[in-house]
């Protein structure tokens with residue numbers, strides 16, 4: 285299964301999107317070169333649809349919104365009087381007509397750069413992609429420091445939803461772990477929450493495992509190169525928090541990937 289998934293991804297040329305294992309191309313208003321959509325809730329019954337008002341997070345495009353909610357771009361544009369060339373503004377409210385349950389859209393870009401995955405927590409209780417972006421800009425960074433965020437349900441987010449940040453979309457170096465030069469070679473994933481004070485919710489842990497599984501397979505990252513921020517040599521931090529459930533995480537990831545996790 286692992287091999288099949290990887291070869292399927294590699295067979296898809298730039299501009300393709302994999303939806304439930306099917307390679308579809310080309311896409312109108314394509315702005316993200318290679319993507320994998322991971323349904324949060326595999327369709328086990330009829331899909332319930334409703335109109336949703338979505339606040340645009342950093343880096344989100346009309347294309348991505350269409351994939352997240354399984355709605356045609358033309359329908360979103362028509363309801364919001366937008367054209368294909370319009371660039372969405374952060375925080376802009378978009379009416380998504382007939383939206384399905386929110387899907388994660390995980391863009392994957394061919395690269396030999398990514399050798400490690402570093403897990404962080406935000407060390408805050410209430411945040412979303414927009415507030416973290418603003419916080420990191422105030423620190424003088426050009427964008428969110430991390431590559432991916434996993435929401436915890438605060439600020440109107442859906443717990444367990446994965447956000448790809450503008451930094452990841454642009455494939456820039458990270459701003460999440462200076463120690464051991466990790467910013468140039470590690471994908472930074474931040475779980476919203478403070479796991480020094482509270483336990484990591486199951487739904488976020490499941491989303492983390494699923495995201496890491498895709499990244500490991502696509503970038504050939506060995507299990508030994510997945511670590512918490514505080515486990516990076518020379519890093520002086522307890523991130524992702526002293527309550528982060530390492531044993532449970534290892535078991536879940538091993539079950540997903542059949543990897544021999546010795547870390």
Ligand SMILES: [Zn+2]
Pocket residue numbers: 403404405460513521523524
């Ligand atoms: Zn950290």
